[in-house]
Amino acid sequence: MSQQVQLEATVAESQLGQRLDQALAELFPDYSRSRIKEWILEERVTVNGQIIAKPKEKVLGGECISINALIEEEARWLPQDIPLNIVYEDDDIIVINKPRDFVVHPGAGNPDGTVLNALLHHYPAIVDVPRAGIVHRLDKDTTGLMVVAKTVPAQTRLVEALQARDITREYEAVAMGTMTAGGTVDANIARHPTKRTHMSVYPMGKPAVTHYRIMEHFRAHTRLRLRLETGRTHQIRVHMAHITHPLLGDPLYGGRPRLPKGASEDFIQVLRGFDRQALHAIMLRLSHPITGELMEWHAPLPDDMVQLVTALRADTEIFKDEMNW
Known part of the structure; x- marks a missing residue:
């Protein structure tokens, strides 16, 4: 099923110098800017009767805009009474x-x-x-x-x-291995060439930047605070594996658990029992999209990561005299 869309408007004088897609997103707020951009590229938009297929084209104000497009009806997902925190x-x-x-x-x-x-x-x-x-x-x-x-x-x-990278997203994670210093991973990411569910570092992929700093050292693991500059699929997981410190418990990129020498049976069970990537989006900061107010939220570590960190600390304490820190 397709829906015919026919829209007309006049660009306001106050929109002088705006990109065409930006101006149209303001004129037709019921449609997303990405959808409007698609219509421009598909030559569905005319400006003063002329087809303009460049979203970056600047408007002067006063132009007559016509849009004649089709919207493919999206799959209708069902509402479900699932609790949200x-x-x-x-x-x-x-x-x-x-x-x-x-x-x-x-x-x-x-x-x-x-x-x-x-x-x-x-x-x-x-x-x-x-x-x-x-x-x-x-x-x-x-x-x-x-x-x-x-x-x-x-x-x-x-x-x-x-x-525009104006939203700050910070994560907490536990990585395998002992890391000596924080840093930045700047490595493009693309779909893995043979494993469809995996991503990988690939020079021709999309830009991806992850900053990380060390929060706490353990005997054979490192607790990290990370900040995303970009938001590629599996970005933190791929980047940490790329620098040979995959996230503990990561089923796709982590490999087999690395068990510290002499670890207690209880600690080994904790490591083997942690069956997901040890990654938590702990802080989000943004300017409110309508009011412009700067807002920030924090989410405490979930119970399974709290228990993991507690076990890592206890193991480290037992062997502290053997470590050269």
């Missing part, structure tokens, strides 16, 4: 603290039971926002903070802020 909510955004084993968006193998289905139940009007307002994702077993837009204008501005 809501940290903050207003008329424009929702911030949630996502638990482990919770997929963000329906897809192959996960047709429902996702954050998106839960959002549709919690706030039914979000059905009118593309992707139910989801602007960034966390992996199924990564816990922590996510922001969701409740309106198209909020979504458009959040996406722009992400692209």
Whole structure:
């Protein structure tokens, strides 16, 4: 099923110098900037009767705009009464603290039971926002903070802020091995050439930058605080594996658990029993997409990571006299 869309408007004088896609997003706030950009590239937009296929084209003000496009009806996902841990909510955004084993968006193998289905139940009007307002994702077993837009204008501005790297996202993780110093990984990421579910560092991939600093040393592991500059799929997991310090418990990039020499049976069971990547989105800071107010949220470590860190500390304490720190 396709829906015909026919729109007309006049560019305001106050929009002088704006990009065409930006101006149209303001003129037609019911449609996301990404959708408008697609229409421009598909030659569905005319300016003063002339087709303009360049989203970056500048407007002067006073131009007559016509859009004649088709919208393919998106799959209709079902609302489901799934609890959400809501940290903050207003008329424009929702911030949630996502638990482990919770997929963000329906897809192959996960047709429902996702954050998106839960959002549709919690706030039914979000059905009118593309992707139910989801602007960034966390992996199924990564816990922590996510922001969701409740309106198209909020979504458009959040996406722009992400692209401009104006949203700060910090994570806490436990990596394998003893790291000596913090640093930055600046390495492009692309889909793995043979493993469809994996990502990999690849020179021709998309730019990806991860900053990290050491929070705590353990005997054979390191607790880290990380900050994303970009938001590629599996970015932190791929980057840490790339520098030979994969995340503890990572099923895709971690390899077999590295058991410290002489570890107690109880500690070995803790390491073997931690069955997800030790990664938690602990802090989120952004300017509110509508009011512009600078806002910041924190989500404490989940219980499984608290127990993991406690066990790592106890093991380190036992062997502290043998370590040359």
